[in-house]
Amino acid sequence: MSLSTYLTFDGNCREAFEFYRSVFGTEFVVLTTFAEAPEDMDVPNAHRDKVMHVTLPIGSSVLMGSDNDPSGSPVVVGNNFSISVDTEGRQESDDLIGKLSAGGTVTMPMQETFWGSYFGMCTDRFGINWMVSCHLSA
Secondary structure, eight states: OEEEEEEEESSOHHHHHHHHHHHHTOOOSEEEEGGGSOGGGOOOGGGTTSEEEEEEEETTEEEEEEEOOTTSOOOOTTSOEEEEEEOSSHHHHHHHHHHHTTTSEEEEEEEEOTTSEEEEEEEOTTSOEEEEEEEOOO
16 A cells, blocks of 8 residues: 555646656656546536646655646645555455545545546545545556
């Protein structure tokens, strides 16, 4: 199991991550835009060039981020981050999101995603946002 920090921005994710890349001297592992999303996401044209996901390794850790999904809740600075947990399998993911969401809220049930992961999100009873994920084998 590993933990990473996931940051959410209100349209300036690319600028922020270019800054972090220059500070830490590493290169992006992934940088995708909303234009690369499946058509059924129905992304507005004005949002297509925004960052859907970026991954920047920093030492043995990973900093990840995205611009806010235009259909989601507005970004609130101070609450614009999540802790991301990568697990070894579906059962561990299901168990973990069940425990983390006890007394809180599941905001996205565990499900297979178009990017090849089993993924879900919740907010725990203390108001902390969590992302739980495991990579699905091809």
